[in-house]
Amino acid sequence: MNIEQIYTGCLAQGAYYITSNGEAAIIDPLRETQPYIERLEKEGVKLKYIFETHFHADFVSGHLDLAKKTDAAIVYGPTAQPEFESIIAEDGQIFELGNVKIKVLHTPGHTMESSCFLLMDENGKETALFSGDTLFLGDVGRPDLAQKAAHLTQEELAGLLYESLTKKILPLDDEITVYPAHGAGSACGKNMMKETVDSLGNQKKVNYALNQPNKQAFIEAVTDGLLPPPAYFGMNVAMNKKGYGSFDEVLNRGMIALSADDFEGMAENTGALILDTRSNADFAKGFIPQSVNIGLNGDFAPWVGAMIVDVKQPILLVTDAGQEEEAVTRLSRVGFDQVLGHLKGGFATWKNSGKETDTVKRITAGEFADRFETEKSVVVDVRKESEYAAEHVEDAYSKPLAYINDWINNVDPQQHFFLHCAGGYRSMIAASILQARGYRNFTEVEGGFAAIGQTKVPKTDFICQSKVLSTQNS
Template sequence: MKIEQIYTGCLAQGAYYIVSDGEAAIVDPLREIQPYIDRLEKDQVKLKYIFETHFHADFVSGHIDLSKKTGAPIIYGPTAQPSFDAIIAEDNQIFEIGKVKIKVLHTPGHTMESSTFLLIDENGKENAIFSGDTLFLGDVGRPDLAQKAANLTQEELAGLLYDSLYNKILPLPDDITVYPAHGAGSACGKNMQKETVDTLGNQKQTNYALKQSSKENFIAAVLDGLTAPPKYFGMNVAMNKGGYESFEDVMKKGNNPLSVEDFETAAEETGALILDTRSAADFHKGFVPQSINIGLKGDFAPWVGTMIVDVKQPILLVSDEGTEEEVITRLSRVGFDHVLGFLKGGVEAWKNSGKEIDTVKRITPEEFAALHHKDDVVIDVRKDGEYAAEHVEDAYNKPLAYINDWVNGLDNNQHFFLHCAGGYRSMIAASILQARGYRNFTEVEGGFAGISKTGKVSTTNFVCQSKTFTS
């Protein structure tokens, strides 16, 4: 028997590859399936089942394409109602893969169909659980996402989650390995540990949600500190439940080099959003006007989903040469399948054609320290918890995720400084502000990390973020 975790850092997502005696199963595959096909061929094994722990909200799974390519059936837990062929398992139903068995444990609470898959090895020992979004390391799945579909309140869903965890998961042996669907950085939880694999026994000792003295206390603790989920989540659920265009077709359509003239025409005629995926360091020096910068080298896909929201939005790409396929792949993971093409030759081609170039005014932390005065307006676009931990004195906290809520309140006649933790998010904010006509600001390279290192700017006292349960 072999179990392999295939972890994707930008989504903080874990897929799982299980092999026994010439047969395999895959749990929660990512959108692009060729790596799984290659692995099956290399190991000379047959894919017998594709297990989906639930209808995912934060990414589009590869279950449909993988099933079509291999003939392996898709398995969901009880109550799931996909619009495609799938096996809807019963609670405690067992599926055999080679010499091992997978037992379905229906664990509603995060969603109603959420299920945990219990692996029983060839010796009959309960070996591991693939817990999806029911149980994370350090946290549990948020119970506020499925309220509308389940026609239940978040409190009622949290109560179901308590029953699932305390009646079905906690009675399992302490030495069982926990393989969750997500780790730290995912918006699916608020207090996840940095590790991606643990034992159930250790989670019983370290996971706050598993140490509550009553259902009422559990509900209060799990709901405390939840922020609004990204708005693209519902669209990803719909794609996972209803189906989607094949990844191969998405790549073929999007991997389309466009000349400067064709790129400009497409932008004008389609209303496409121009997405520049270069680093903030390169973007601020010169970019196609009205471009939005979300750097590929960062939490790219989640921020695309959070900022663009509508998965049907047509997109034109400006990227570093050679990264176009990676960009399209990572966009497709969160359902953004409508890439029309990319600017051939990148920004240099745009410049060389004589087209207008825009820039963002950016300064170093040292320059900020020299220019900053107590009466200056400073906008910190980090999350609430980061800001609460420590910030520039008198700075305003305006989280990037909620820019649409606060942007119209800005005074274009009042200059302000803009920063985040390291410069990634503040450049996203800067590009959005400039696209909307706000230009009277200066962005700080290196963010709060750089500012605090100067030792010349007054900051508040540090407060441990773990106490705030923020993600």
């Protein structure tokens, strides 16, 4: 028997590859299936099952393409109603895989169909729990995503989650290894650990949600401090439940290379959004007017989902040379399948054609410090609330990037302001969106708060973020 965690950092997502005696199972696969196919062929094993812990909201699973290419059966837990052929397992149902067995544990709460999969080794010993979004390391799944579909409040869903954990998970042996669907950085929880594997026994000790004195305290703890889910989540759920186009077709379309003239014409004729995936440093120096910058070397896919929202939005890509396929792949992971092509040769092609370009006013933290005047300078901090609460520039405004569509209309175009995040990634996203919507009276600070912190600019006293979070959750 072999268990491998396939962890994708930009999504904070864990898929699992299990083999035993010539048969394999994959739990919560990524959208692109070729790496799995190649792995199966190399090891000479047959994919028997594709287990889905639930209808995912934060990414589009590869279950459909994988099933079509391998004839493997897709398995969901009880109450799931996908619009394609699959096995809807019963609670407690056991699936044989080579010399091991996998038991379905129906654990509603995060969603109604949410299920965990308990692996029993060759000797029948319970050894691993694939906990999906029911149990994370340091946290549990948020109970507010399925309210509309389940016709329940988040408090009622949290109550179901409590029952699932106390009746199905906590009675299991402490030595069982927990393999969650997500880790720190995922929007599916609020307090996840940076580790991606742990023992159940240790989680019983350190996980705040598992240490509440009663059901009501659990409900209050897990529902307190929840941020609104990203707007694209519902669209990803629909794709996972109803189906989607082949990834191969999505990739082939996105890999169409366009000349500067063709790129410009397509942008004008289709209403496509120009997405520039280069680094914030390169983008600041020059870009196609109206482009939105979300750097590939960062939490690319989640920020695309949060900022663009509509997965049906046509997109044209500007990337560094050789990064086109990676960009299309990452976009598909969160359901953005309408990539119409990319600019051949990247931004240099556009610039060399003599077409109009734009820039972002960017200064160093040192220059910011020289220009900063406590009573006159307006500073906009686009970091998360918890980052801002931990420490910020005195009198700075907290305007999280995630809510830019809410606060952008309140920006006074006549009032100059300085813009920063933690390191420059998020503030350049904000800068590109601001300029695309006609706001130009601002200056972005290179290096963000990390660089500002090394200057004389007055700041509030630092408070550990973990303390901030624990205060918010108490």
